[in-house]
Amino acid sequence: MMSTSPIAPAGAGVSAADTRPSLTVLSGFWPAATYAVARALLAADPALLLVRHDLADVGTGSVHRVVRDGASVLEDVRIDLAHGCVSCTLRQDVLSTLARLARSRPDRDLVLMLPEVVEPETVAAACVHCLVDGAPISTLLRVDSCTTVVDAEHLLDALASTDDLKTLGIHAAADDDRALADVVVRQIEYADTLVLWGQSREGPYDTGRLSVLLDRMSPWAAQVHVDDDIVDAGALSRQLRDTRRHRPDTPRVLARGLEGRVLGTHEPYPDCGVVSAVFRARRPFHPGRLKDRLERINAEAVRSRGHLWLASQPETVVAWDFAGGGLGLGSLGRWLTVLPDAHWNAVPDQRRLAAALDWDPYYGDRHQHLVFIGLDLDPAELHRTLAGCLLTDAELADGEDVWRTYDDPFAGCFPLADLDPGHTRTNSEGVPS
Template identity: 55%
Template sequence: MSANPITSAVRPPVDHRPAVTVLSGFSPGAVQAAARALLIADEELLAIRHDLTGIRHGLITRTVESAAAVLEHTAVELVHGCVSCTLREDVLPTVVRLARERPGSDLLLVLPPAVEPEAVAAACSHCLIDGVPVTETVRFDSYVTVVDADCFLDDLASPDDLSDRDLHAADDDHRAVAEVVVHQVEFSDTVILWSRPDTDALELSRLGTLVHRLAPWSIQVSVGTSTHLDCTGLADMVRGTGRHDPARPGMLGLALEGRPIAVHDPDGGHGVTSLVFRSRRPFHPQRLHDALEDLTEQLLRGRGQLWIASQPDTALAFEFAGGGVSLGTLGYWLAALPLERWTETSDERRLAADLDWDPYYGDRRTVLALIGLHLDHEAITGLLTACLLTDAELADGFDSWRALPDPFAGCFPLTGDTTTEEK
């Protein structure tokens, strides 16, 4: 009997690169417990951990261990004490070295609380080890975040900065605790909901709903509801899943590529509200500025993209977590660029723009996700709508919009020449 030519042709090639699972979370106890469980389930698995206690003085400690033994425990001196330097100078080189020395062992990269998983992915995209891309030696199988049921909501609502808890990676590291917590969850492919047998079932269900609103693309795995932990079962659900998409953009680039940034659920279960506000019209810069405090008063998380009439070339990123609003540039709207410069952006972004192109606005659009507990959907939507240009202001056209009072003037510089085609 001859082989079926169709099934033979579609067999994927065998990938012999060691698989890396990246494990993050803001609760060190829960993260380490999850790491230990995964090591127990696979005696060949190696875990890599870095203690950043001395990072501001240029010192870190690297530990490599299996379930049976500590293989390395080494102090490392960095040229510059920062997270990006740690990733470039020791974390990724260690991953590549171990993959070469032990090609039969997969790797578990356990991140310290202050390191965000997206920073690891970004470093992998451009970091060369011995002149070779990291991903030629290893494949990043999944990014897994551990959420501790006992403290997640408190951390998410906390106004603390990392420096308030002596967790900042550098003197100029002004990140908020809530900012790091949400970034860990949002970049995950899998979320482990870590609880204990006495955790209230209703609170655990509400936590699962909140995590789903923060990261609807992630698979949730609940552990800890009994006195026994099935290490092999946990490993089967979080390792070897192939869930990570290396082409997925960062959170603030999702909407630009036409990807969903949240679930619109104004009447969510357990009081967890998730709103998605969309508009083609631009915001009036002064009215938006004046409304930010009222807009974010009840939020746990806000994210997305927007545009303001006075700066119509600029796509702006919007973030809120831990009591602070952040606005930054995502670069030019495609409508503000000559066609020959469109190739500077991804294929996905150009396709998304083409599918939703507006003859007047082009690809300019606002997409905001607002997440919290018992949010007033109508009030928030009304507040944002009131910040948009009115019909009369809209009729004045692009040239007059640039002269609107703008408290954000000069905050979002763009580089490079552009030919803007405005109508």
């Protein structure tokens, strides 16, 4: 099964005459499935170069790098951890290795298989912003696609997991506090191509449900389903390689709505039990009522994301990031309506355009934009709960000076000096922990 999103048409923005080696980035939390896809690509094109890093010996302070083609292993090297950090080590070694291979073998395309705890966005950002010998690696190769492989047998368990990487003993650094569900969600949502590998142990209906769930979580991605009992390597290679789907200018998923991009699709009628509901509103949320209803709001959600504004903090774009039973709230910076004119030039063009098209004389660009995805989720009840958190007509008439005096359980959680879209982790009650 194959579907290509019209949001990101294959081949757009890249010249067909581009002769740089192409790079396919493979990520996924289940290495066996990810490596199976990599082996299928090698079987279809034995000249392809596969680069992968094995973390089995990370406990002893080293990472194992293997480079191979379809016939043999070309490199087998152990690398000492830099500063005890897997991410730092990979960033340094991946870029230098890709650059070296692109220079020495310019006629051979590459596949980079990431370890299970690495998010593809970090690698894609490094390819754009980090220099190798004084130049970005994009001068030597082009990132063709970022493909995430999802194991059908384990996906739902991972999305529902409350474990963190430290508990599982697979954290990338001493300060790596990420949750398992967060990693899986980010791998899925950053991808331009998703491979659903294998079958659900519950049968064909449940496998179809997983496909719908992935489509709701990442509607901008193409999706391929591979039956692991019968793998057509040639067909899979044609579906995954030379697609030119990667868009390096794509914002982080939590910022998509601010730039007028699709954040999620409103599909209120269940498809295999999967519901996707989009909530949009102009009025601000009352901080107390929102806090009191956070647990009810996310009770049926597998995933929710987006941005909002609180009456008590009218300058701040608040990020909303829920997965694995935990809600993350953080700062996405300031609303444009409160920015001095001189600061507008620092804002991405796409965001300024989206704000101008949706500008309100009273609210400016401030609005609520949240997406909820779940199994058997009740979109009408969810909408009523969220609408009940908005300011009433009487509260709205009081104005911002009164709104700022509200008791605010989120006070101090979203410092405007921190414009990084990272988020503050909260517990199930929504209180920062």
